[in-house]
Amino acid sequence: MTVTPPAQTPEIEDTYSLRSTFYERAGGFFVPFAATVLAFFIGGLVVLITGHNPIEAYRAIFEGAGFNWPYQWLTGQDTTASGRDLQQTLRAATPLILAALAVAFSFRCGLFNIGGQGQYWVGFIFALLVGTHFEGMPRPLHVTLCIVAGILGGAFWGGIAGFLRATVGAHEVITTIMLNWIALYVGKWLFELDGPLQGAAPSLPRSEVIDDSAILWIIWNPYLHAGILIAIVVLFIYTLLLNRTTLGYEVRAVGFNPEAARYSGIGVRKNYFLALAISGAFAGLAGTVDLVGVKHAVDQSDFDTNFVAFTAIAVALLGRNTAVGIFFAGLLFAGLSVGTSSRNLDPEIFEPALATDLATMIQALVIFFVGADLLIVYIWRLRRHLHLRRTQPAEEPAPS
Amino acid sequence: MAEDAPVLELKGITKRFPGVVANDRVDFDLRRGEVHALLGENGAGKSTLMNVLYGLYRPDEGEILVKGKPITMSSPSDAIGVGVGMVHQHFMLIPVMTVAENIVLGVEPTREKLFLDQDAAEERVKQIARTFKFAIDPHARIENISVGQQQRVEILKALFRGADILILDEPTAVLTPQEALELFGILRTLTREGMSVIFISHKLHEVLEIADRVTVLRRGKKIETLPREGATQEALAKLMVGREVLLRVDKKPSEPGEPLLEVEDLQVLDERGLPAVRGVSFQVRAGEIVGIAGVDGNGQTELIDAITGLTKPQSGTIRVGGRDATRETARERLDEGIGHIPEDRQRRGLILDFTLAENVGLHDYRKEPYSRVGWLRPGRLIALARRLLKEFDVRGGNPKTLASALSGGNQQKVVIAREVERDPRVLVAGQPTRGLDVGAIEFVHRRLVDERDEGRAVLLMSLELEEIMSLSDRILVIFGGEIVGEYGPDVTEEELGVAMTGGRREAAA
Numbered sequence: 001m002t003v004t005p006p007a008q009t010p011e012i013e014d015t016y017s018l019r020s021t022f023y024e025r026a027g028g029f030f031v032p033f034a035a036t037v038l039a040f041f042i043g044g045l046v047v048l049i050t051g052h053n054p055i056e057a058y059r060a061i062f063e064g065a066g067f068n069w070p071y072q073w074l075t076g077q078d079t080t081a082s083g084r085d086l087q088q089t090l091r092a093a094t095p096l097i098l099a100a101l102a103v104a105f106s107f108r109c110g111l112f113n114i115g116g117q118g119q120y121w122v123g124f125i126f127a128l129l130v131g132t133h134f135e136g137m138p139r140p141l142h143v144t145l146c147i148v149a150g151i152l153g154g155a156f157w158g159g160i161a162g163f164l165r166a167t168v169g170a171h172e173v174i175t176t177i178m179l180n181w182i183a184l185y186v187g188k189w190l191f192e193l194d195g196p197l198q199g200a201a202p203s204l205p206r207s208e209v210i211d212d213s214a215i216l217w218i219i220w221n222p223y224l225h226a227g228i229l230i231a232i233v234v235l236f237i238y239t240l241l242l243n244r245t246t247l248g249y250e251v252r253a254v255g256f257n258p259e260a261a262r263y264s265g266i267g268v269r270k271n272y273f274l275a276l277a278i279s280g281a282f283a284g285l286a287g288t289v290d291l292v293g294v295k296h297a298v299d300q301s302d303f304d305t306n307f308v309a310f311t312a313i314a315v316a317l318l319g320r321n322t323a324v325g326i327f328f329a330g331l332l333f334a335g336l337s338v339g340t341s342s343r344n345l346d347p348e349i350f351e352p353a354l355a356t357d358l359a360t361m362i363q364a365l366v367i368f369f370v371g372a373d374l375l376i377v378y379i380w381r382l383r384r385h386l387h388l389r390r391t392q393p394a395e396e397p398a399p400s
Numbered sequence: 401m402a403e404d405a406p407v408l409e410l411k412g413i414t415k416r417f418p419g420v421v422a423n424d425r426v427d428f429d430l431r432r433g434e435v436h437a438l439l440g441e442n443g444a445g446k447s448t449l450m451n452v453l454y455g456l457y458r459p460d461e462g463e464i465l466v467k468g469k470p471i472t473m474s475s476p477s478d479a480i481g482v483g484v485g486m487v488h489q490h491f492m493l494i495p496v497m498t499v500a501e502n503i504v505l506g507v508e509p510t511r512e513k514l515f516l517d518q519d520a521a522e523e524r525v526k527q528i529a530r531t532f533k534f535a536i537d538p539h540a541r542i543e544n545i546s547v548g549q550q551q552r553v554e555i556l557k558a559l560f561r562g563a564d565i566l567i568l569d570e571p572t573a574v575l576t577p578q579e580a581l582e583l584f585g586i587l588r589t590l591t592r593e594g595m596s597v598i599f600i601s602h603k604l605h606e607v608l609e610i611a612d613r614v615t616v617l618r619r620g621k622k623i624e625t626l627p628r629e630g631a632t633q634e635a636l637a638k639l640m641v642g643r644e645v646l647l648r649v650d651k652k653p654s655e656p657g658e659p660l661l662e663v664e665d666l667q668v669l670d671e672r673g674l675p676a677v678r679g680v681s682f683q684v685r686a687g688e689i690v691g692i693a694g695v696d697g698n699g700q701t702e703l704i705d706a707i708t709g710l711t712k713p714q715s716g717t718i719r720v721g722g723r724d725a726t727r728e729t730a731r732e733r734l735d736e737g738i739g740h741i742p743e744d745r746q747r748r749g750l751i752l753d754f755t756l757a758e759n760v761g762l763h764d765y766r767k768e769p770y771s772r773v774g775w776l777r778p779g780r781l782i783a784l785a786r787r788l789l790k791e792f793d794v795r796g797g798n799p800k801t802l803a804s805a806l807s808g809g810n811q812q813k814v815v816i817a818r819e820v821e822r823d824p825r826v827l828v829a830g831q832p833t834r835g836l837d838v839g840a841i842e843f844v845h846r847r848l849v850d851e852r853d854e855g856r857a858v859l860l861m862s863l864e865l866e867e868i869m870s871l872s873d874r875i876l877v878i879f880g881g882e883i884v885g886e887y888g889p890d891v892t893e894e895e896l897g898v899a900m901t902g903g904r905r906e907a908a909a
Binding site: 243244245246247248249252253256259260261262263264265266315 | 492673708709710729730732734740742747749750751752753754758761762763766767771774775776778
């Protein structure tokens with residue numbers, strides 16, 4: 001071939017691709033962070049309007065969530081109160097993180113699993129059945145059995161939606177919402193007065209309490225059970241499963257580009273099923289950990305008040321479906337709700353009733369700004385643009 | 401051609417983006433009644449320059465003069481105000497509205513300033529269409545007319561707003577060869593009426609056919625402006641790429657061996673369940689390139705999908721290397737001897753959000769050494785990617801770069817690298833140079849010939865007749881889902897053209 005050696009210099013392309021890769025990575029951190037800051041800023045304005053000092057209020061919420069514990073601990077202060085607050089926050093973060101993984105995993109396959117709550121309850125009930133039987137079994141075995149049952153229960157419920165998507169193409173958003181209601185009403189029926197699984201107390205619409213041997217270890221007295229450790233381990237498993245296994249490779253390939261996956265012979269429908277079943281397993285585990293760690297039984301009314309898996313959708317969104325992001329987003333959302341509970345917030349500084357609303361509002365604002373990530377990038381660029389104009393009116397620096 | 405003062409002048413336009421100088425002191429002028437082509441590879445800065453002119457970007461330096469007056473363009477409405485209209489590559493039409501409604505959109509004639517005056521709108525559209533001799537039905541809905549007609553609506557839209565300077569951004573990219581000829585006819589009418597046209601393209605033969613003058617851009621800089629007279633494809637290509645380019649592929653005559661791909665009486669339905677391939681039979685032998693020529697939509701896509709296992713044929717057999725592959729899945733065929741360079745690399749060939757390492761492993765991630773018992777070994781994929789990027793001269797990325805960050809030509813190199821690396825016996829290539837610039841086309845063509853010389857059977861489907869004719873050892877013409885003719889490499893374009901449009905004429909190869 002009579003071609004002179006290519007005279008093209010690759011610098012321009014190189015910087016472009018490096019830059020876009022950098023934005024890709026930095027954007028993953030920057031936007032959620034900026035969204036959170038903006039949400040707190042607007043929340044602060046609202047606090048100001050109600051006639052309180054926003055900095056004081058945020059400080060009180062921060063301390064109410066126990067986030068000042070590390071500082072107190074390091075400086076040798078009394079950590080009794082802050083330790084208890086932090087335990088509650090970590091305990092509340094556990095199901096949020098696990099249920100958020102249920103959203104995140106299916107999302108990486110291009111699916112939107114809104115059925116976390118149903119999968120949570122089915123996992124919970126499966127684990128409850130195991131936990132109320134096999135009395136006297138060694139604790140490690142009994143707890144493990146409960147967890148396995150809960151995972152299977154969640155996977156079963158998620159798998160139904162996956163099966164419907166894979167076979168008849170029923171959209172998972174619709175089916176998971178319907179499955180949520182089925183799980184909820186089946187649960188209410190099981191534990192109602194004279195229901196099939198009502199516990200021993202004849203006048204209480206409540207389940208049997210699980211055996212002592214099925215209760216999760218307390219790792220930090222008095223509140224914190226080992227669930228947070230399980231959640232951290234599962235965060236690692238999530239990352240490994242997605243990024244280091246052929247199964248995760250297929251899930252991501254289908255999520256990014258189902259047509260390219262099909263071209264290469266990857267079973268798109270098989271992966272839809274697997275992704276929703278695995279998603280369900282995460283949510284089922286969330287329910288199980290709540291059962292064996294905190295609740296130990298279920299009241300019929302719990303089905304009407306517990307919507308942790310819906311909050312978890314927001315956690316996954318804020319955490320950008322990454323393990324690290326979900327961990328911190330889970331802590332943030334748990335801290336907001338624990339820090340504003342009437343037990344932990346000083347009413348002198350900010351009325352807890354208002355504070356709970358503030359927490360909800362901040363959560364909503366965070367989601368709004370994460371969803372409006374383009375808006376954030378725009379605001380950021382605008383700021384930099386103005387800055388450049390002010391400092392260098394004539395000439396921008398030449399690209400190096 | 402009128403030799404008076406230019407209707408439009410761009411002087412010393414510089415536009416920088418962070419890290420890139422997209423336009424570096426570019427001068428450009430447009431005379432009344434001429435077609436001035438702006439030629440350059442992808443990323444040479446053609447679109448940036450036109451976006452500056454159209455008010456979408458603000459230049460960092462330089463000035464714009466329209467009819468001798470300096471103008472500041474800060475939005476497209478400024479551009480429209482001074483008579484500059486732009487037809488984008490992707491049309492901005494509303495499919496459910498009629499031609500007339502689309503044309504008057506935003507400047508509708510009204511009754512009592514409130515109601516759309518439908519009759520007046522149609523009357524005005526008819527009038528302007530008559531002036532410029534456009535054949536178009538103002539009542540037709542956009543969704544029901546052809547792409548070529550939609551483009552005419554876009555041009556009318558600009559004219560309706562008083563444009564006398566038209567910018568056409570790669571207008572032929574979406575057109576069939578026939579429609580492109582019609583477009584050229586329209587452009588000639590327009591310039592005769594005193595309009596001036598800027599014609600953006602990277603296709604050399606088109607530029608030579610329609611342009612009065614050609615300005616070549618390369619990496620943001622203006623290289624030269626030259627009249628069409630005396631310009632050759634070779635000279636333009638050299639200006640564009642910056643080095644000698646071989647436009648004609650030089651290759652030895654083929655020495656075909658045993659048949660590696662045998663298709664027999666294949667019947668395939670399209671997505672709507674209508675017959676798309678009707679009883680096609682042919683062979684591709686080792687060491688030859690068989691080209692499938694045809695107008696888009698005559699069953700080519702369905703034929704390739706059936707051969708590669710992406711659609712199930714209704715009937716017929718497909719044999720690869722003598723083995724019946726008709727019932728095998730896409731993956732089985734990929735694993736047992738078919739390499740597939742898909743027609744649409746961004747939709748099928750690559751996962752743009754995957755890194756290059758993940759993309760080169762798209763078929764083999766499940767096999768040793770790239771994974772073991774379900775565990776990926778990213779280091780192995782990265783090593784493979786590094787080797788392939790070097791061997792195929794992929795620029796602008798390393799194994800950890802996302803595929804979306806590469807230019808089209810480099811993306812295509814990654815696809816070809818992956819398919820060829822697996823040492824397939826049969827290589828199926830669908831429109832392998834679509835949207836690529838001259839330098840990359842040269843590479844792809846060279847590589848396809850090399851693969852042929854390695855003893856692979858190459859099946860090439862392309863809508864570019866020139867490509868088919870310069871690469872193929874045998875040419876099959878597909879029309880209405882049937883092979884209507886087989887030709888040798890020395891067939892003329894006219895002969896193929898007749899066969900492609902249904903004028904059946906059997907000829908011996």
